[in-house]
Amino acid sequence: MPKKILVIEDSLDSRELIHLHLTTEGYTVILASNGREGLYLAGIEHPDLVITDLGLPEIHGFEVVKQLREQPAFATLPILVLTAFGRDEMDRAIKLGANRALNKPVHFDGLIDDVRELLAEAAERG
Secondary structure, three states: OOOEEEEEOOOHHHHHHHHHHHHHOOOEEEEEOOHHHHHHHHHHHOOOEEEEEOOOOOOOHHHHHHHHHHOHHHOOOOEEEEEOOOHHHHHHHHHHOOOEEEEOOOOHHHHHHHHHHHHHHHHHHO
């Protein structure tokens, strides 16, 4: 069964590009356009990995990471943060519980590599 990835991204173009690259790699992709929708879909879909932008409407990406980590079901869920912000914001996301942070614009080969690595690490943990 393909791994399920939740992508929370407010930019339609970015969301569609990420979706294209992930589905091409065989992943099932669920899309959300804001933080509130992303948290809702996480609770319903139980993804294997979350990719979230930080600069989201309604609920900011930092809060998305924080709220996911506060729920026992998502305590070890791999979270990959994407941001056009600087290093300080990336570090803050990691401190809140994100596993990795990537700068925008996204280099899709690197994104796919990170997704594979995070899913492999999660599988090793059981």
